[in-house]
Amino acid sequence: MIAIKIKKEQQIQQNAVNNQDITQTGAWKRALSDQQEFNDAFPPDLKNLRIYFPDNKNILYFEVEVRPDHSFWAGGLIVFTVSISLDYPMTPPKVLCKKKIFHPNIDLEGKVCLNILREDWRPVSSLKDVIFGLQMLFTQLTNPTDPLNKEAAELMLKDQAQFAQVVKSTMKGGSYNGVLFEKIA
């Protein structure tokens, strides 16, 4: 399900890239300037964060790999796909979590609830802010009071120790309440 969605996004991007004038669009120019900004902010040797362009000719689609530490998800590798529409920066980039994860703010289809990706997006926000936000989703920004995954949120509020245990076992590819998770740790 998530894979199909990501493929579709990639296809839309690919079509746009085949269009010869794409490098002249505002979205492309802005993404290029954002890229320079995050290269300065996130040196490539950071061990907790990596940004990866599957198609190095297309700067409008990339993946963010987060390895949280000091968090419930410590030891896991969480991958997000980020795709930028030609309307960027008037609309925020679309972000999906590539693998199923037990998190109050990420649903089982990979949708991510992060303020900057929705109501708090402003056209002066940049990809650096998005990447920071994704990283903080596993620390300060974990928010069980505004959940996308209600089950995870309720458990986190009710019993932190059990929540920690479920996160740990689901990251190893275990299942919870009949849902099978993918191995990310």
Next chain:
Amino acid sequence: MKVKIKEWNAVASWIWSLDTDRCTICQLAFEQPCPRCKLPGDECPPVTGACNHHFHLHCIVRWTEEQDYCPLDRQKWKVKN
């Protein structure tokens, strides 16, 4: 020594007189046009809000189709007179 001028070329440059050099929406310099325009200058001018923030006219107009506040301070966007 006498110099006889045979030919001369005048060169002039211009900049907008603002306290910021680029539009924070498109991240391009005000001396460049917004991404949707081809030529800089009067056709694609910067505009200043009541809050003293500057943007390309076209960039902020496009944003006000989405929301009516200044992207930098979230005050209601109004053009400064």
